[in-house]
Every structure is written in structure tokens, then in C-alpha cells.
Amino acid sequence: MLAAISPAAAERVPIVEAAGRVLAEDIAVARDLPPFAASAMDGWAVQAADTPGRLRIIGESAAGRGFAGAVKAGQAVRIFTGASLPARSDAVVMQEDAQSGDVWVTVPQTAPGRHVRPAGGDLKAGEILLRQGMRLDAWRISLAAAAGRAEAEVRARPRVAILSTGDELVQAPAPPKPHQIYESNAPALAVMAEGWGARAIRIGPLPDELEAVAGAMRRADAELLVTIGGASVGDYDLVRQAAGSLGLVMSVESIDMRPGKPTFFGTFADGRRLLGLPGNPASAFICAELFLKPILYAWQGADPAVVMSLARTQAPLAGNGPREHWMRAALGQANGTSTVRPFADQDSFSIRVFAAADALIRRPANAPPAAVGDPVEVLALARA
Ligand code: AMP
Ligand code: MG
Numbered sequence: 137m138l139a140a141i142s143p144a145a146a147e148r149v150p151i152v153e154a155a156g157r158v159l160a161e162d163i164a165v166a167r168d169l170p171p172f173a174a175s176a177m178d179g180w181a182v183q184a185a186d187t188p189g190r191l192r193i194i195g196e197s198a199a200g201r202g203f204a205g206a207v208k209a210g211q212a213v214r215i216f217t218g219a220s221l222p223a224r225s226d227a228v229v230m231q232e233d234a235q236s237g238d239v240w241v242t243v244p245q246t247a248p249g250r251h252v253r254p255a256g257g258d259l260k261a262g263e264i265l266l267r268q269g270m271r272l273d274a275w276r277i278s279l280a281a282a283a284g285r286a287e288a289e290v291r292a293r294p295r296v297a298i299l300s301t302g303d304e305l306v307q308a309p310a311p312p313k314p315h316q317i318y319e320s321n322a323p324a325l326a327v328m329a330e331g332w333g334a335r336a337i338r339i340g341p342l343p344d345e346l347e348a349v350a351g352a353m354r355r356a357d358a359e360l361l362v363t364i365g366g367a368s369v370g371d372y373d374l375v376r377q378a379a380g381s382l383g384l385v386m387s388v389e390s391i392d393m394r395p396g397k398p399t400f401f402g403t404f405a406d407g408r409r410l411l412g413l414p415g416n417p418a419s420a421f422i423c424a425e426l427f428l429k430p431i432l433y434a435w436q437g438a439d440p441a442v443v444m445s446l447a448r449t450q451a452p453l454a455g456n457g458p459r460e461h462w463m464r465a466a467l468g469q470a471n472g473t474s475t476v477r478p479f480a481d482q483d484s485f486s487i488r489v490f491a492a493a494d495a496l497i498r499r500p501a502n503a504p505p506a507a508v509g510d511p512v513e514v515l516a517l518a519r520a
Contacts, residue, residue, distance in 0.1 A: 137388055137401045137427060140409060143437035144292040151280045154272045156333055157290035158436035163266040166284030168256035172202075172220040177251040180234050180241055181207055181215040181225035184248040191241050197222050212241050221252055228252055259283070269437050271333070291436040296334040297358035298322045301349055301366040301375060302415060305341035320487060321364045321420045325413075328424050329362070331518070332432040349378035359408055360435070362428060365415025367398040375412055376400065384410055391427075392501070393460040395419035395484035399427060418484035422462050422496060425517065444498065446511040447476035453506040456499040464493040467516065476514050494519045 146160035175181065175197070182191060186209050196214035197203035203213050206223035213222045221228070228251035229243040236242070259265070265279055266272075272280070272288070280288055305319040306312045319341045326336040339356060342348050344366060353361060366375035379386075379402065386402035396419045400412040411428060413420045430440035447467065463482055468475040478497055481489050498513040506512055 137411070137431055138434050138440060140387060140401070140403055141431055141434040144294060144435055146289045147292050148287045148289055151272075151277050151285055151288050154277060154280075154288050154290055155274065156331070157272050157288075157293070158333065158433075158438040159266060159268050159270050159272065159288060160291050160437060161289040162264045162268055163280055163283050163285060163288065165259045165261055165263045165265065165282075168261050169259035169282055170218075170220075170253050170255060170257065173255050174253045175215045175217055175219050175221060175228045175251060176253050177228050177230045178216050179231040179251065180229045180236075180243055181213040181222050182211075182227055182229055182243060182246065183207060183209060183225060184227040184246050184250065186210060187227075187229070187243050188245045189243065191243060193236070193239060193241055195222075212243065226252070269439060271436075271438055291333075294334045294360055294432055294435040295358040296326075296329045296336045296360045296362060296432070297356040298325050298329070298336055298338050298340075298362050298364065299342060299349075299352055299356065300338070300340035300364045301342045301344060303344045303372070305365075307341055321415065321417055324417075324421065325362060325364065325424055325428070328421075329428065329432065332429050333436050333438075334360075334432050344372040344374055346374050346378055346381070349374055350381050353378060353382055353410070356408075360431065361408060361410040362424075363410065363412045364420055365413075367400060367412045367414055369398075373398075379404075379410055379412070391423075393426075393462060395462065396423040396426070397459075399423045401427070414484075416484040417487050418464060418482075418490050421490055425496070425515065426462075442515060444513045444515055445474070447474040447495075447514045448509050449497070449506050449512045450475050450477040450508060451480075452508055453478065453497075453499065453503075453510075453512065455505045456501065456503040458501050460501050461499040462515075463497040463499065464489050465495045465497045465514065466493060467495045467514070474514075476512065493517065 191212035197219040199218035202220045203222040207225035226248040227246045234243045300322040306316045307319045322338045329336040366373045384402040388401040391399045398414045433440040463478045465476045465478045496515045
């Protein structure tokens with residue numbers, strides 16, 4: 137799937153609108169931070185060599201203003217946090233450690249550099265802290281702002297259409313007919329896709345009719361189509377056929393895992409891609425984590441790697457068969473180590489189970505049985 141994806145074009149956006157977007161440029165720091173030696177405290181700027189002692193107050197240096205003169209022997213300048221250190225002073229005495237009147241201040245001994253933030257101590261001009269491929273979050277946006285940027289070059293957001301299929305599906309508030317259930321996958325997948333940087337639209341629920349599904353695919357104004365359901369081998373599983381009738385060139389026909397076997401992927405002649413997901417909620421969500429997320433990351437020039445970690449299982453796990461198995465589970469902590477509890481019910485139709493999961497356990501093909509306390513591979517799921 138990733139072989140069919142290359143990064144989208146770049147666009148400039150205000151940094152405050154860039155949360156979740158992926159940088160298309162390196163951002164260099166424009167100016168040292170702080171640009172001058174600055175006070176880390178409210179107090180008194182002094183020459184350390186002059187302390188302890190009784191010093192004459194000659195003025196003040198406030199944040200954003202500074203003090204025009206220099207501090208000579210026997211003198212002190214009132215200073216505030218973030219204000220620049222006056223010429224020839226080399227230390228700040230905390231306000232709480234000094235006794236001051238209108239004319240004199242008595243300070244204890246201090247050393248050069250005390251409570252002083254050196255120029256360039258945090259950021260150095262020209263330094264590159266934000267690089268292409270990084271997804272921006274609040275802290276990185278703060279870094280971009282501190283680097284002197286109002287805007288940043290980021291990758292365009294892929295446009296994704298989520299198409300749900302199935303005669304049994306109805307979307308609230310429409311009333312369900314006797315043999316129907318509420319459609320519940322598309323809202324989740326749209327939210328996931330948006331969280332992974334895409335702009336998502338929902339189409340459907342579509343009936344299990346070839347013409348209807350093919351027509352919706354043809355009209356879908358998106359770069360990536362994500363279908364839900366109808367991907368398997370049942371009589372009413374028409375999604376592959378519909379995509380085929382529009383000339384989809386399939387590059388992935390199915391996946392050797394459970395749940396999620398019917399997942400497929402291909403490209404239309406007009407360049408649109410299609411990811412076909414199974415309809416069972418757990419299958420759809422797991423395959424979204426494992427395939428849709430990396431596709432959207434790669435689309436935006438970010439690292440698509442699925443990052444696994446280890447945790448100790450709190451329940452024994454049976455040996456696995458020849459197909460990789462992804463299990464719904466809950467993370468925990470015991471004695472300072474990560475633990476994971478697989479749910480007894482792994483039915484891929486169950487929404488209840490998935491709603492309680494904050495992790496997936498990956499059981500490789502033919503994995504031997506695991507005992508309580510054995511380390512297993514887990515994929516943490518982002519939950520609110
Ligand atoms: P399918 O892959 O179309 O055979 O669907 C498998 C199961 O998932 C069926 O029980 C469907 O009713 C259910 N399902 C399919 N799509 C959705 C959806 N969008 N929302 C909720 N359930 C669905
Ligand atoms: Mg169906």
C-alpha cells in the first residue's frame with residue numbers, strides 16, 4: 137500500500153492552524169533565545185565580585201525595556217524576570233535575599249552567572265529543531281513561534297471519503313426498519329482520519345447494489361476512498377466488483393491477519409486510491425490503525441511506522457495458528473512495568489469490547505502459548 141503513496145504538495149498555513157499537520161520544510165531559529173543575557177528572577181543586577189555588600193541603586197531594567205547604563209562597583213540595578221542584564225553586571229540577587237530602601241540595597245554574596253540566563257542559552261540562531269516530516273503539536277508550534285515564524289509549510293491534507301455499505305444499515309436520525317441496525321463505523325473512521333491529518337467526508341450508507349456502490353465511488357470527490365463492508369465473499373459483498381467495474385488496479389487483495397482478512401487496496405486510473413475495509417467494527421478499526429493511519433501519514437510525508445512496545449500479559453494466551461492475530465486489550469501497570477489484559481471476548485462484531493480497549497496485542501503467526509507475565513507485543517491506541 138505504501139508503495140502507492142507519495143507525499144502531497146506543500147502549502148503555507150498560519151502556525152496556530154497547523155496542529156496535527158506535517159512539516160514540509162525545516163525551520164531554523166531566526167534569533168538566539170534569549171537574544172541577550174537575561175534575568176531569571178525578580179531582584180538585583182550586581183557585579184558578583186562586589187558582594188556581599190551595601191550597593192547604591194542606580195535604576196531599573198524591566199522586561200522589554202532594559203537599562204541604558206552600566207553597573208559599576210558599588211552599584212545595583214533593580215531587575216525583573218526576562219529583563220536584559222545591564223552592561224558589566226554578571227549576576228542577579230533574588231529579591232527575597234536582599235534588603236532594600238530607596239537608595240541602598242544590601243545583598244549577600246553571589247557568584248558570576250547566578251540567576252542569569254545566558255544569551256542563546258535555550259535556542260541558537262540558525263539551529264534547526266523542527267524538521268520536515270514532523271507532525272506539529274502544541275509544543276512544536278510554540279517552538280515554531282519562538283523561532284520567529286508566523287506561518288509554516290505543511291503538507292496538504294489528504295481528502296478522504298468514507299463509504300459505508302450494507303442494506304442493513306441506517307444512519308440516525310432516520311428510523312431503522314425491522315432488519316436494520318444503526319451505521320456506526322463511518323463516524324469513527326471519519327474522526328480517526330481527521331485525527332491523522334485528513335479531511336474526511338462520509339458517503340452512505342449505500343445499499344448492496346452494484347450500480348449504487350459503483351456510482352458513489354465514481355462520484356466521490358476525494359483522493360482516497362475508504363469503503364466499509366461488502367469486501368468479503370458473501371453474495372452481497374459487491375465492493376470489489378464495483379471497484380473492478382471502474383477499473384481499480386488492485387495491489388493488495390487480502391491480508392494474512394485476523395480480524396481484517398478481506399482488507400484490500402488499489403488505484404484507479406484517475407489516481408484515486410481505494411482502501412477496502414471489512415464491515416465488522418473491530419476489523420474496520422484495527423485495519424484503520426494498521427493501514428489507514430500509515431497511508432495518511434505517508435501521504436503527508438510523515439513516518440508511517442506502526443510503533444509497537446512490550447507489555448506483560450495478565451492472562452495466558454493460547455498458541456496462535458498460521459494467521460497473525462490482533463487482540464483487543466487494556467493496558468495497565470504492576471510493580472512499575474506495563475501490563476496488558478486481553479479481553480476474553482474477541483468477537484470482531486462487538487462494539488462494546490472495542491470501546492473498552494486501549495491497546496491491541498499482536499500475536500504473530502504460529503506464536504507459541506504465552507503464560508501470565510510473558511512479554512507480548514502491544515500497539516497502544518490513542519483514547520480520549
Ligand atoms: P460485511 O463486511 O459487509 O459483511 O459486514 C460485516 C458485519 O459488519 C455485518 O454484521 C454488518 O452489519 C456490520 N457492518 C458493516 N458495516 C457496518 C457499519 N458501517 N456500521 C456498523 N456495522 C457494520
Ligand atoms: Mg455488508
